[in-house]
Amino acid sequence: MSEAPQIGAPLSKQRQAIEWFHLHRGGIILATTIALASSFLDEHYGAPAMLFALLIGMAFNFMNETPRMAEGIAFCARDLLRLGVALLGLRLTFADVSQLGITPIIGVAVMLVLTLLGGVLFARLFGRSTAFGLLTGGSVAICGASAAMAIAAVLPKKHLKEEDVLLTVVGVTAMSTIAMIVYPMLFKSLGLADIESGYMIGATIHDVAQVVGAGYSVSDTAGDIATFTKLLRVALLPVVLLAVTIIFRKESGGTAGLPWFVVAFIILMIVRNFVPLPEALLSFVNDASRFLLVVAISALGVKTSLQKLFAPGVKGLVLIAVDTVFLLAQAIIFAHIFLL
Structure with missing residues (x-):
């Protein structure tokens, strides 16, 4: 299977990229x-x-x-x-960020830590290992399937089966897809304005793609804030990977930086x-940027x-669903105390 050319590839690879496009253009044209x-x-x-991009795509x-x-x-x-998300940086001003204030930003970090700890606790209650709890809790707390793969890469192989990683990826993707459709309606019913809804969407939905889809389905303002x-949550991924490495320092290795x-x-x-x-x-x-994101959501569909998504069965998804509801509950409590 050929590898897709990466955004920003050297000019010397232009011909290879053109050949790749001609070979796989059908999928790009469809999306x-x-x-x-x-x-x-x-x-x-x-x-x-x-x-609609998600639904039509499905x-x-x-x-x-x-x-x-x-x-x-x-x-x-x-x-x-990823390119569409990167270009969103030119949309966001410090004035937009200042509307959040420092408390919601701290709230993101606190909810991430609590969700990780909750993931471990729930996993132990379900008779699973600490490593599995870190995997599922981390994927829910940070950025879904991407976080699951990153955390799995630094966890010692003897503590995880390949089936555990696959289950987590499938489960967190399923929960994130459901959240993309349900959460905007939920937060609207709670009486949250666009800025608060955007914050809640960004703080609770797992994958970047679904956050973008849910946020911009509310409004442009909600999408920007979401x-x-x-990305605040994604930015904390290297910190979590370092912590996991330290916990299993005698058995694990490898480092990771921020995604490009x-x-x-x-x-x-900043520019x-x-x-x-x-x-x-x-x-x-x-x-x-907006059109690139719509194309990406179409492809995701x-x-x-x-x-x-639901092939592993209901039991296999219960733990990830519990982690998801735990994060949502934290966010709703936070919203009632600080946002409403």
Whole structure:
């Protein structure tokens, strides 16, 4: 299976990238077409583009069974998502962030720690190991499947089975997909404004893609705040990996830094606040970023098979569901104390 070209690849690899595109363009064209259809529904009928991109994409899940299509779809869901998130840095100003205040930012860190500890406690109650609790709790607390893979990489192999990692990835993806659809309605019913809803979405939904989808289905403001809040959680991933490595210091190894798109997001946000940029450029990047995210969500929908998501059975998902509800409960309590 060929490897998708990474965003920012050297110029010497341009020909290889072009050949890869010609080979796997079907998946990219499919995701782009779904994104265009969803954008049309959004502009003409007020339908949430992100939500419809996910739902329409899921109807084409059978297309993901073709290897060439799957490669292009995976590229959109992974690389274009990261590029779209990185470009969001040019949208966010310090004034936007200041609307959150310091308390919600501290709240993100506190909820992350509590969810990790809760993951370990619940795992022990379910008769599972501390390592499995760190894996499931960390995936819920930080960034879903990506965190699960990163944490699994630094945990000693003897404490985890491959099936444990697969179960966690499948379970957290299922919970995150459900949360993307349900949470915006839940937070609206709690009477939260766009800024508070964005914060809650960013603080509770697991995967970056679903956070983006849920946030922008509420409003642009909610989407911006949700993305920023989510990236705060992602930024804490190296700290968690270091802590896990220390806990298992006699058995584990390896280090990890911030994902490139988080670094790019931070750099672009700094540029946005300290360098005067033409409004035309900011508008273009804003539109480009939003469309890239719709394409990524469309591809995520195509990759999503409800049958496979729930294949491990209800019992296998219970622990991750408990972790998810625990994080949500913390956020609601926090909202009632500090946001409402």
